[in-house]
Structures are given as C-alpha cells and as structure tokens.
Amino acid sequence: MxxxxxxxxxxxxxxxxxxxxxxxxxxxxxxxxLPGSSPQPPAALTGTGLPTDGAATRSGRFTPEAARQxxxxxxxxxxxxxxxxxDNGATTQKPRQVIETLASFYATANSNIHRGAHTLAREATDLYEGGRAAVAEFLGAPSPDTVVVTRGTTEAVNLVAQTWGRADLGPGDEILVSTLEHHSNIVPWQMIAKERRARVVPIPLLPDGSIDQNAYADLLSCRTQLVAISHASNVLGTVPPVREMTALAHRYGAKVLVDGAQAVAHFPVDVQELDADFYAFSGHKLYGPTGIGALYAKPEILAAMPPWQGGGNMIDSVGFDRVTYAPVPHCFEAGTGHISGVVGLKSAIDWLTSxxxxxxxxxxxxxxxxxxxxxxxxxxxxxxxxxxxxxxxxxxxxxxxxxxxxxxxxxxxxxxxxxxxxxxxxxxxxxxxxxxxxxxxxxxxxxxxxxxxxxxxxxxxxxxx
Structure with a gap:
C-alpha cells in the first residue's frame, strides 16, 4: 500500500x-x-459466489467521481x-461492493463459525478469519492473531480498560489522556481509574489545536502506566506525532493506546512503525458496516491480558471445577460475533485499497x-x-x-x-x-x-x- x-x-x-x-x-x-494509478483488484472471497470484483471494474486515475459512482x-x-x-466524521457512506457483499453473504454463505463441520460453517469461518487477516495486513500488524474483532473503537477501548487496566493499574498510577480525545477514549479510563484508584491526567492543547508536546513531556513520569491518544481528532482534525509520543512514553515504561477511528480512512497505518501497544478503529468510518471494528495489541501484551466476557466461542474446556480458555485472540470474542460485519469490513478494505x-x-x-x-x-x-x-x-x-x-x-x-x-x-x-x-x-x-x-x-x- x-x-x-x-x-x-x-x-x-x-x-x-x-x-x-x-x-x-x-x-x-x-x-x-492529482497523482493516481490503476486500482489493484481486491482479494477474492473464495468458495461462496460472493462478489469479488470490488473496485476492479474501474480503470484509470483516481477521481472523486470514480468513488462517487x-x-x-x-x-x-x-x-x-x-x-x-x-458528515463523514460520524460515519462514511457504503460502496455498492460492500452492500452487495453483505447481501450475497446472507444469501449464499450464512452460518455460525468455528464450531460446525458442514460446508457453510467452513466457508463462513474462512470468510471471518479472512477478514481478520485483511485487517492485520491493513494495519501492518505482524499476525492475524494480534487482531481482536470488536463492535468498534468504543468496545475496543473498553476491552483494554477492563482487561489490561484491571490487571495492571493500581493506586497512584496515572493515565495520560489528550484533550483532543473522543469521549470513548476518556470515559473508559475514568471508570477503571476510579475502580483501581488510579488517576486520569489530561494533556493540554496549544491554541492551534495541537497537543502541547512540552506539557506532555513534563507530565510523563514513573507513575504513568498508559497514554491514550487519537491518531486524528474527530473535532479539530489534528494529527498528533503519535510515533514520537509513543517513543517518549516507552522510555517511562508506559503503554500507548491509539484511537484510529478517524485516521484509517484518510492515510495508511503501520502499527509496528508506530510501535503502538494498542490500536483501535471502527469499520463504519472506513466505508464498512456499523457494529464492527478491531483492536490490535502487541502479542506479548495480548497474551497476558485476561478474558473480558465469558461464553461460547472463547473457551477450550468448561467444567464446574475448571475452565480453560481458547487461545488469543479468540478468548476475547465471546458469543456469536458480527460475522457479516467482518465480511463487509474486508470488502470495504478491499474497496479503499483498490x-x-x-x-x-x-x-x-x-x-x-x-x-x-x-x-x-x-x-x-x-x-x-x-x-x-x-x-x-x-x-x-x-x-x-x-x-x-x-x-x-x-x-x-x-x-x-x-x-x-x-x-x-x-x-x-x-x-x-x-x-x-x-x-x-x-x-x-x-x-x-x-x-x-x-x-x-x-x-x-x-x-x-
């Protein structure tokens, strides 16, 4: 890309x-x-008859009209x-390729996943896991196993707060949160901070809407356990220097969570280059369906996080005396997930990256x-x-x-x-x-x-x- x-x-x-x-x-x-190039065809969705053309029917340079069509x-x-x-900051509109993929999934491949031996179960599972792999590639993640499927950015942030936060935060710890943040990257930290007797500390802004980097450097300390920042602000549009801020936070041993909801549709993201510990985004701001999103976490951090919700799909073995959990990332995906949403999200990624x-x-x-x-x-x-x-x-x-x-x-x-x-x-x-x-x-x-x-x-x- x-x-x-x-x-x-x-x-x-x-x-x-x-x-x-x-x-x-x-x-x-x-x-x-403006510069442009011939679009690359999206990866085919195999074995189901779902639409595979994506944006491949287009030819020529990028223009807004090509997208509008x-x-x-x-x-x-x-x-x-x-x-x-x-109103694209609230939600983006959906290309016909995504709409047709969703309709075709329900018409030709609808099944529950991960637990069936029949043909449709295998096909639906392949599509779901193919969507996870597409998200990993889109984010530059090292493996699909570092991607947890969520309902969106809000659920992803809450997942981190209620799993990593509950296990790792304690009295006197500090969570630095930029003043740019959407409420979904503020309130979960306030909730877990109250429970764990930690403290949320705001990072101030400069008059132009940039994060005050001098103030940020001064606020970091041995008490800082997490820094929560947007990759792009939904209200000011500001794109902070996330990689530099992450590197500084890591000097103090702090983790960094990046809210990428407003970023992923506008410019490419490489979570390994950013060195982010956590990265979250929502599909509906990326030309995909509502109710779907993803959380990336570094593999060693994800492996140490306890499961959040209990139920089907996230277990290995259940007895009244002992429960063992499925491996990462499945242990964070209790119940039947938004299967069609994952299929639609992959279609949206294919469309955008064409x-x-x-x-x-x-x-x-x-x-x-x-x-x-x-x-x-x-x-x-x-x-x-x-x-x-x-x-x-x-x-x-x-x-x-x-x-x-x-x-x-x-x-x-x-x-x-x-x-x-x-x-x-x-x-x-x-x-x-x-x-x-x-x-x-x-x-x-x-x-x-x-x-x-x-x-x-x-x-x-x-x-x-």
Missing part, C-alpha cells in the same frame, strides 16, 4: 480538481491533476436537493485547503483548529447562529453536517465552546459540494443580516 501521511496545509491553489465538473467559482482556482446513497435527493454528505492511497491523500489535502479558503469568505465564520497536520475536518462557528440552527438550515439544501459537542467536549471547551458545526470530508466529496456549502452559509448570513 502507498498511503501517505496527510501533508501540511497547502498554499493557495488555482485550478479545479479532476473529476469535479465545472471549475469552482469560490475563492481562487485549484489546478493540476460506487456510492448508491449519493444518488438520492434530500429535501428536493442532491444529497451532499459532509485506490492509490497517495492520490487519495493528495486529493483530500487539496480539498481541505480549498474548503478552508472558501469558508474564509463567509462573514462571521471561524474554523476551530489550525494544526499543521490535520485531516479534512472543518469544525466551525457562525456568529449570530446556534450550531443546530446552522445544521438545520444546511439540511434544507440537502447538505448533511454535524452539530453539537461531537462527543469531544474537552476539545471544544479548549475554545470556550459547548457546541459547533462540523463539515468532514471524504474521498467522494468535491469542490462543487464545498461551493454549495459555502453558498448556503452566505445565504444564511445574508438573510439574518
């Missing part, structure tokens, strides 16, 4: 991006073709206007730069967060308007944005806010859609002026 880290904020651009139709009118032009929901109108989906990741990253960075310039033309609009490295997240306030009113106004034009606290209240309070509106971009968004967003905000301001 050739995904690249998001580039620093780009200088003003002057010509239209490819695949977006008419050159935009706001504010100066974007020029130049695979998104059925983008063809529907909302309030009489074409849907403009700018694009040249360098081209996607370059396009999203350029689109972010264009959107920042365009939104700057709206009177009274202020974008939160200007860290030098960030994903295409634009959280903003509009003078004189409640964020929910802004979202409702945009919805009437078919434009979907998020409004509220974004499950990241500490990050918003860094700016003295309780709520804000957020437009979050993805590879299928276009400059024309940004223009529609900006035009609608101009109309709102003109109407209220």
């Amino acid at each position: 050739t995904w690249g880290r998001p580039a620093p904020a780009m200088p003003p651009l002057t010509a239209a991006l490819p695949g977006t139709g008419v050159a935009p009118q706001l504010p100066g032009a974007l020029t130049g073709a 695979d998104m059925p929901i983008l063809q529907r109108p909302v309030n009489g206007r074409p849907l403009i989906w700018l 694009f040249d990741h360098g081209a996607v990253a370059a396009y999203e960075t350029a689109l972010l730069g264009y959107a920042q310039q365009a939104l700057a033309t709206v009177p009274g609009l202020e974008i939160l967060g200007s860290a030098p490295e960030k994903i295409a997240v634009l959280t903003f306030t509009l003078a004189g308007h409640d964020p929910m009113d802004v979202a409702h106004w945009l919805d009437q034009a078919g434009i979907a944005v998020r409004a509220g606290h974004h499950c990241a209240q500490p990050a918003l309070r860094h700016y003295g806010l309780d709520a804000a509106a957020r437009a979050s971009l993805a590879l299928y968004n276009t400059t024309e859609e940004v223009d529609e967003l900006v035009a609608s905000l101009h109309q709102l301001q003109a109407q209220s002026g």
Whole structure:
C-alpha cells in the first residue's frame, strides 16, 4: 500500500480538481491533476459466489467521481436537493461492493463459525478469519492473531480498560489522556481509574489545536502506566506525532493506546512503525458496516491480558471445577460475533485499497485547503483548529447562529453536517465552546459540494443580516 501521511496545509491553489465538473467559482482556482494509478483488484472471497470484483471494474486515475459512482446513497435527493454528505466524521457512506457483499453473504454463505463441520460453517469461518487477516495486513500488524474483532473503537477501548487496566493499574498510577480525545477514549479510563484508584491526567492543547508536546513531556513520569491518544481528532482534525509520543512514553515504561477511528480512512497505518501497544478503529468510518471494528495489541501484551466476557466461542474446556480458555485472540470474542460485519469490513478494505492511497491523500489535502479558503469568505465564520497536520475536518462557528440552527438550515439544501459537542467536549471547551458545526470530508466529496456549502452559509448570513 502507498498511503501517505496527510501533508501540511497547502498554499493557495488555482485550478479545479479532476473529476469535479465545472471549475469552482469560490475563492481562487485549484489546478493540476492529482497523482493516481490503476486500482489493484481486491482479494477474492473464495468458495461462496460472493462478489469479488470490488473496485476492479474501474480503470484509470483516481477521481472523486470514480468513488462517487460506487456510492448508491449519493444518488438520492434530500429535501428536493442532491444529497451532499459532509458528515463523514460520524460515519462514511457504503460502496455498492460492500452492500452487495453483505447481501450475497446472507444469501449464499450464512452460518455460525468455528464450531460446525458442514460446508457453510467452513466457508463462513474462512470468510471471518479472512477478514481478520485483511485487517492485520491493513494495519501492518505482524499476525492475524494480534487482531481482536470488536463492535468498534468504543468496545475496543473498553476491552483494554477492563482487561489490561484491571490487571495492571493500581493506586497512584496515572493515565495520560489528550484533550483532543473522543469521549470513548476518556470515559473508559475514568471508570477503571476510579475502580483501581488510579488517576486520569489530561494533556493540554496549544491554541492551534495541537497537543502541547512540552506539557506532555513534563507530565510523563514513573507513575504513568498508559497514554491514550487519537491518531486524528474527530473535532479539530489534528494529527498528533503519535510515533514520537509513543517513543517518549516507552522510555517511562508506559503503554500507548491509539484511537484510529478517524485516521484509517484518510492515510495508511503501520502499527509496528508506530510501535503502538494498542490500536483501535471502527469499520463504519472506513466505508464498512456499523457494529464492527478491531483492536490490535502487541502479542506479548495480548497474551497476558485476561478474558473480558465469558461464553461460547472463547473457551477450550468448561467444567464446574475448571475452565480453560481458547487461545488469543479468540478468548476475547465471546458469543456469536458480527460475522457479516467482518465480511463487509474486508470488502470495504478491499474497496479503499483498490485506490492509490497517495492520490487519495493528495486529493483530500487539496480539498481541505480549498474548503478552508472558501469558508474564509463567509462573514462571521471561524474554523476551530489550525494544526499543521490535520485531516479534512472543518469544525466551525457562525456568529449570530446556534450550531443546530446552522445544521438545520444546511439540511434544507440537502447538505448533511454535524452539530453539537461531537462527543469531544474537552476539545471544544479548549475554545470556550459547548457546541459547533462540523463539515468532514471524504474521498467522494468535491469542490462543487464545498461551493454549495459555502453558498448556503452566505445565504444564511445574508438573510439574518
């Protein structure tokens, strides 16, 4: 894979991006073709007749239109206007390949797994374990056995807190948590800290929304047992220097958990290069189904963690006098898992990685730069967060308007944005806010859609002026 880290904020651009139709009118032009390459066909799902074409039917360079053509929901109108989906930070839309794979699984291969001798059980098990292997490869993990299937990032973080945390945290220990974090990477640590008489210590931010690295270095000590950080912020878009922060934490013997929910769709992740002890993500933010995700953990750490939930699928032998557990990672997957979700997640990974990741990253960075310039033309609009490295997240306030009113106004034009606290209240309070509106971009968004967003905000301001 050739995904690249998001580039620093780009200088003003002057010509239209490819695949977006008419050159935009706001504010100066974007020029130049972005790099692209022929997509690689996804790995086949064998033995079931499930769709195997993925994105392989496409040819030519990456354009947002190539991605849009695979998104059925983008063809529907909302309030009489074409849907403009700018709520990708909450969830991404699903390509037809994922939708068809899910339908075909239930039509041709549906079975429980790991415990049946018949043909469908073997096929479903192969698909499920093939999904686990695809996640491991996607994350650069050393083995599929280092990947635990979860319902998503939230369950993955809770799993670590309730297993590793309960076993390894004690009175006086400290858990450093950045102020950027989503609530799902704050609350589980508060819960286990209270139980274990440990302490959650926030890592402050700088005015631009970056993590204060000097403060972070000062907070680390022999009491630090864990550092919890986002690979990309869902509210500010900030991409912290995770590898450097991890290396510093390891000098003190601390473990590092990385919330990758907002990162994996935008740039490649290599957990071994990061040297992360734990890495979590959710499928539904990666063009896959809801209710599915994964936790990576270093093999020696995973092997030392006690099981979390008890039940079927996670045991080796059960008696009233003794229970032995299945090997890692199965001992963390009690009950019947989200089998179709794993199959759909693999399809989503196949779809995304069929694009040249360098081209996607370059396009999203350029689109972010264009959107920042365009939104700057709206009177009274202020974008939160200007860290030098960030994903295409634009959280903003509009003078004189409640964020929910802004979202409702945009919805009437078919434009979907998020409004509220974004499950990241500490990050918003860094700016003295309780709520804000957020437009979050993805590879299928276009400059024309940004223009529609900006035009609608101009109309709102003109109407209220």
